[in-house]
Amino acid sequence: MVQLTIGRSTRDKLEHARTLLGHELPSGNLDLVLERALDALIEKLERGKFAATPRPQRIRRPSAAHKPREGSRHIPAHVKRAVWERDGGQCTFVSQGGRRCPAQKLLEFDHVEPVARGGRASVAGVRLRCRAHNQYEAERIFGAQFMRGKREAARGRGRERAAPRPRVAPEGRSAEELIVPLRNLGFSAGEARRAARACREISRASLEIRLRRALCFLRPRARVTAAAVTGAAIDA
Numbered sequence: 088m089v090q091l092t093i094g095r096s097t098r099d100k101l102e103h104a105r106t107l108l109g110h111e112l113p114s115g116n117l118d119l120v121l122e123r124a125l126d127a128l129i130e131k132l133e134r135g136k137f138a139a140t141p142r143p144q145r146i147r148r149p150s151a152a153h154k155p156r157e158g159s160r161h162i163p164a165h166v167k168r169a170v171w172e173r174d175g176g177q178c179t180f181v182s183q184g185g186r187r188c189p190a191q192k193l194l195e196f197d198h199v200e201p202v203a204r205g206g207r208a209s210v211a212g213v214r215l216r217c218r219a220h221n222q223y224e225a226e227r228i229f230g231a232q233f234m235r236g237k238r239e240a241a242r243g244r245g246r247e248r249a250a251p252r253p254r255v256a257p258e259g260r261s262a263e264e265l266i267v268p269l270r271n272l273g274f275s276a277g278e279a280r281r282a283a284r285a286c287r288e289i290s291r292a293s294l295e296i297r298l299r300r301a302l303c304f305l306r307p308r309a310r311v312t313a314a315a316v317t318g319a320a321i322d323a
Contacts, residue, residue, distance in 0.1 A: 101121075160198075179215050180220035188220055193219075196213050286304075
């Protein structure tokens with residue numbers, strides 16, 4: 088028997104689920120509602136974790152175009168399913184004393200032979216390891232200092248992706264904004280892009296000055312007056 092306190096949001100979701108299951112569970116028994124909810128959650132998590140599915144597709148022989156590239160870390164779904172079942176959803180690390188790691192959380196698919204050394208994503212070539220023992224094995228093979236540098240580099244890339252991009256000042260806007268007025272003057276998209284690239288060296292100048300430079304770069308199509316240039320800049 089499990090007793091727990093839930094918040095209003097969780098209670099509302101539980102009541103909503105009970106309402107939706109009204110035809111299938113007329114009794115509205117909360118135990119059965121929770122069981123259905125957990126079944127759906129477990130199915131979703133298992134599908135994402137080790138590609139579990141009640142109807143696995145037939146394994147086809149990969150063509151030359153679809154064979155994994157050398158050094159690829161991709162592990163096919165059928166390999167994940169087979170490895171998870173074989174290893175029993177538990178870390179496979181065994182200590183010198185013969186004791187197997189009991190971890191069943193934070194498990195990762197680990198190549199027995201590192202990918203950098205030609206390891207393949209086959210059932211025999213992949214095993215389950217908890218995160219701690221996966222890192223331990225990598226440090227044993229490549230050295231603690233090397234792996235520490237790899238982790239620091241990965242954290243740095245993560246911080247760069249998460250950092251907000253600085254706003255570009257108006258005077259430093261890319262010359263790409265010239266494309267719209269140039270298209271308004273009748274030039275093709277390709278011509279407009281080439282002219283815009285030619286104006287990058289004066290990207291801090293006003294739009295009208297850059298537009299005049301772009302027009303000088305382009306081959307003459309028609310006589311363009313100063314008024315037309317100004318008008319196109321205003322329309323942009």
